[in-house]
Amino acid sequence: MTALLEVAELVKHFPTKGSLFRAGPPLQAVAGVSFTVKRGEVLGLVGESGSGKSTLGNMVLRLDQPTAGRIVFDGQDITHVPDSALGAFRRRAQPIFQDPYGSLDPRMTVEQIVAEALVIHRLAQGRKAIRDQAAGLLELVGLNASQLSRYPHQFSGGQRQRIGIARAMAVKPELIVADEAVSALDVSIQAQIVNLLRDLQRRLGLAMIFISHDLAVVEYIADRVAVLYLGRIMEIAPARAIVRTPKHPYTEALLSAVPEPDPGRGRKRIVLQGELPSPTAPPSGCVFRTRCAYAISDCAKVVPELLEVAPGHRAACIRTGIL
Amino acid sequence: MTTETVQVLSPTRKPLGVRRVLRRISARVGLLITVVFLLLTVLAPLVAPYDPYDQDLSSALSPPSWIHWLGADQYGRDMLSRVLYGTRTALLAVVVADGLALVAGCTLGLLAGFFGGWVEAVIMRIVDMVLAFPYLLLALIIVAALGPGLTNSMIAIGIVYTPQYARLLRGQVLAVRQADYVRASRALGASRLRLMLRHVLPNSVTPILVMATLQAGSVVVETAGLSFLGLGAQPPSPDWGALLADGQSYFLTAWWIATFPGLAIFLVVLGFNLLGDALRDHFDPRRTA
Amino acid sequence: MTRYLVGRIGQLVLVLFGVSVIVFFTMHVLPGDVATLLLGERATLAQLASLRHQLGLDQPIFIQYFYFLLQVLQGDFGMSLRSNHAALADVLVAFPVTLQLALAALALAVVIGVPVGIIAGTRPSGLLDNLLMTATLFGVSMPIFWLGLMLLLLFGGLLGWLPIGGLMPTGLDAPRVTGMTVIDSLISGRPHLIWESLRYLTLPAVTLATIPLAMIARITRSEMLAMGSLDHVRTARAKGMPERRVILRHILRNALIPVVTVIGLQLGLLLSGAVLTETIFSLPGLGRLMVDSILSRDYPVVQAGALFIAFVFVLVNLVVDLTYGLLDPRIRRS
C-alpha cells in the first residue's frame, strides 16, 4: 500500500514578540517531523501541551503554512500550492476540531453548516438535492434529519461534535485530522464519539490523524502512535507496542502518569522532574534530557536520530537499550 | 461561575431576541423616544402649529404661552414648530453621517481584513492617525475645507466617525478568523471572499448594530455642535444647533429660544443611548460568561 | 524600556507627520485665495502675483509642503494672518487656558466619576445603582453646549452666583507666569485673585467635566462588575477576605486598568468639548482660537494649532500607556 500522506522534515517557527525593532527568538513549535499515513490507517499523535501536535495537524491541512519541510498528499507535493488552488486537496482532507462550541458558526443553521462544502464545491445542485444530502449526512453521524433547520446553540456538546463530523464527511474525504476531537466532552459522551469516529473510519476506509493528549483513547483508536515532545517525534510505533514495550524514556514516563480507574493496580510511577523547557530555547542534544532519569553527558551532545529498534518501531534515544 | 451553572444559564450565542431586549424598562423608554422622534420627522408638517419660517414681529421674543407653547424667537417665529422641523435635520444627520461612517468604515475594515498585508497596514495606520486627533477639530478642518453648510458638516462628521467602524470590523475579522468554524470553512475550501461575507459579516452584525445606535446619538450632537459654531446648517433653517446659537445671544432675556432645541437634542440622544445600551448589554459576551 | 520609548517616539513623529499632511493639504484646497485675503479685493493682479511669489504660493503644492515642513522643523509656522504674531506664539498663549480648563474638568471627572462607579458597581441593580446609572446616562446624553448655556442661565443669570464668562474680572489679573489663571493667582498669593480665578473656572469646568465624568463612572461600574465575576475574586473570598478588601484589592485594582485607558481616551473628548465650552464662556483658549482661525482661514495658526494639539494628544497617550504598564505586570515585563 502506498502512503496517502507523507510528511518530511516539517518545521514550524512562530515569531515571538521581542523588542520593537527585533523579533525575539523564534518559537519552534514543530522542529523537523517526518511520518507517513497509509490509506485507511489511523495515526495517533500524542503529546502534552507545547508538543506541537496541533500545529502539526494544522500544517498537514494547510491551515498553517510550514516554515520548512514537505507535505506530499497522494503523490503530489502540496506544501506550496497557493490557497486558491488547493480546492482538490480540500475535498480530500478534512479537520475535526476540539471545541464543539467554537467550531460551528452560531449564525448558520445545521443545514447551512453541513451543506457549506456541497455549495462551495458544487457537489449538489438545487435546494432539494442539497437538503437531502445534508439530511443523509446528519443520519450518518447519528442525528435526526428533522433537526436540519436548528441552530448550533440548540444542541448539546456531543451533538455539536456530531455536526462537526457530518460537515467533514460532506466532501467524502480520504484523510481526517481530528484534533482533540473528544477531549472537551463528558466521559459518557466521549465514548459515543470515539465509537462513531472509529466506525466511520473503518466503514469508509478513511485515513486519520488522531491528535490527543489522552494515551488510552489514542491507543484504542490508532493503528500507529507517534509520541511528540517539544515539536519532535520521540517514538513512533504500532499502538500496542507503544503501550506495552515503550522504547523511549519519555513515553515510559507518560504511560506511567496516566491515572487508571483501578485502585488495586500497584505500579511504579515515574515522576518527571523539572519543567518543560522553553520552546524558544530548547536544550542541546536530546530535548528531553533535562527531565530524563537515564540521561548521560552524551545526551547533551548528540541529537538522537529516530532509529528502528524493532520492526516498525522507532525511537529517538541513544540509550534505548536500557528500557 | 461554575461550569455547572453556565450550562443552565447561558446559551452560547443568543439570537436577536427583541422581546428579551425590551424586557427592561430603560430599553422600552429608549425605543419609545426613538420611535416618537422618527414619527415626528414625517409628521412635522401635520403637528407643527405654524410654518417654521413664518415671521411675526408682533410676537417677537414672546415667552411660552397658549399661542406659542414654546415661545417665539427674535423674529416671532414659533419655537415649537421650529423644534419640530428640526427633527428632520437631525434624522438626516443620522442617516447621512452615521450611514456614511458605517458603510465606509465597514468597507475599510473588511478590506483590511480581506487583503491583509500592506493594504491592511495602510488602512489601519490612517485610522490610527484620524483617531489620534480630537474629532470635533478634525470635523472643523474638514468642513472648513469643504465649505460651511449642512451637507458638508454631515460629510465631515461621517468621515470623522468612519475609523471607529473600521476598527470594530477589523477587530471582528481578527476575532472571527481565529474561530474554529472559520478554519473549518477554510478547510472546506471556502474562498476568502466567502469567509468574509458568509462568516465574518453575519457575526459582526450585532456589534455594528450596537455601535450604529450609540453613534446615532453622537452624530446628532456633533452636527448640532458644528451648526452651533456656525459651520453647519445656516440660518434661517430650523436646525437645533443653529437654533441654539441663535438663542445664545438672547439666553438671559429669552431663555426659551436656547432651552427647547437643546432639550430636543438631549432627548433624542438619550433615546439612542438607552436603546444602544440595552442592545449592548444584551449581546455583551461578558454578561453571560 | 528605552527601546520601547524610542519606538513610541518614532510613532509620535509618524503621527505628527500624518497630521501635518492632512492639515496642510486640507488648508490648501480651501476655497479662497490667501493673497486676496491679505491684500484685500482691490489689489492689482501684479501685486497679488508678487505676494504669491513671495509666499511661495506659485510653487507646486508638494514643493510648498516641503518648504512648510522645513520651516516647521525649525519651529516656524509662519505669521498669523490676523494678529501678525508668530502663529505658534498665538497657539502657546491660548494653550494654558485650555490646559487649565481640561485639567480641572478631568480632575472633577476622575475624582467624582471613579467613586460613583465603585458605589454603583458594588451594588448592582440596587436602588442607588439605578439612580446613579440613570444620572450618568443623562450625563452622557447631554449636548455640552446646551448644558453650558443652562448652567450659565441658572447660576450666572437667575441666581447670579457665578460670572457668565471670561477668565477673570476685567482689570483684575495676576502677573502672567504660566498663563493658567488659578496657578498664576496662587503664585501671586493674593486670596482675592485666587477666589475670583476659581469662581470663573467653576462653570466651564463643570460643563466640560459632565460627559467624561459620566463615562468614567459607567466604565468603572461595568469593569467592577466584570472583574467581580472572575475566578481570582472567588479565590480571594475563599481565603476568608472581608468583602470590603476583596472589592478594593481584587476587584477595583484590576478594574482600574481599563479605566485608565478610558481616562486617556477622554482627552480627545475634552479637547473637542473645550472648543464648545470656550465658545459659550468666551474663553480665549486654543479651541476657540482654532475655530476662529478656521473661520477666517488663518491657515498658519490652524496648522500650528493642529500640530500642537496632535503633539499633546500623542504625548498624553504615551503617558497613559506607561501608566498601564505600571498597573498591569503582564504588560510591564513583556
Next chain:
Amino acid sequence: MTRPLLEVRDLCVDFAGETGVVAAVAGVSFSVSRGETLVIVGESGSGKSVTSLAIMGLIPKPPGRISSGEILFHARGGGTHNLTRADARTMQQLRGAEIAMIFQEPMSALNPVYTIGDQIIETLRLHEPLSRRAARVRAIEMLALLGVPDPARRVDAYPHELSGGLRQRAMIAMALSCNPSLLIADEPTTALDVTVQAQILELISKLQRQLSMGVIFITHNLGVAAEIADRILVMYAGQTVEAAPARAIFEDTRMPYTRGLLNSIPRLGMDRDAGPLPTIPGIVPNLSEMPAGCAFHPRCAHARPEPCTVRRPDLEQVGDQHVVRCARWREIAREMS
C-alpha cells in the same frame, strides 16, 4: 471512628435561570473526617462544583440559593458551625484558615496583578498576626514545601510568569498556608498535562498525610479518583447516585450509571478488537428538563417503566458504607451474576 470534620445533610441548592428555578443540587449528604479523602465524581451539570461552593459559602447569590439542608463543620477550637446559616464574619474566619479551596484553572484563580508571594502573604496575614516580613518567610517556606524550585526568587513572580504546574503549586501553597483542617479541591488537575497531574496528585496525597487534613476532591475523571480517594461519591443531575469506599465503587459497582461510566473509559492495553466501547446512550439531562422518576432512567439499560419512570428512588444501603440510588439494584445484581 472519631467525629467527622464536616457533615453535609440533605443539601439543596437552587439557581434562578432564564427558564425558571432549577435545582443544581437536590439532596446531597456526606461527611468527611480528618485524614480522609472524599472524591466527588460527576459529569458537567452533576452539581459537584456547586456542592463545594456551598460549603465555602460562595454560591453566587443571586441567582443561586441554598434552599435547604445543613452543612455542619466542627472547627479546631471545638465549636460547631452550621455553614448554611453562619454570618459573613464567621465564614470569613473559617475560609482560608480552617477550610481552604483550590480551583481548576490556576491562571484565572490567581490575581494577575499581584505576585504569588503577595497573594500567599495576604492569606497568612488575614488569619494570623504576622509581620509582613515573617509572612514572607512563611510564604517562601510554603513554596518550598510544595516543591517549587528556587522559592526565594519565585515568591516575587507574577502568575503569568509561571508554568501551569507551578501556578497550581503556588495556588495550593496559598490554600495550605494557614494549615486548614479541610481542603476542597475543585478539579485541580483538569487543566494540567498528565505528567504534571501526576506530580500534583502525589503532592496533595503527601500533604494530606503530613497535615492530616480532610480533603474533598472534585473530578470528572474516574482514573484520578482511583488514585487519590478513600471514599467516592458519584453525582448525577444534582443527586448522589452512589457512594462507597473507593475499592467498592470500582469492584462492587451497584449503580448502572457508575458502571456505565467505568465501562466507557478506554484503558491502556485494552483489547480494541473486542468491539466498540460500551457507551451510555443519550445525553446528560438539562437541569430545567429533568425526567420524572429516576433522573438516569432515560439512559439506563436496566430501567423499567415501573418503578423507574414513576418514583424518584431513595438512597439505599447496599453494603458497608455503600449506598446507591437505584430502585432495582437487587434485580440488577441478580441479572448480572
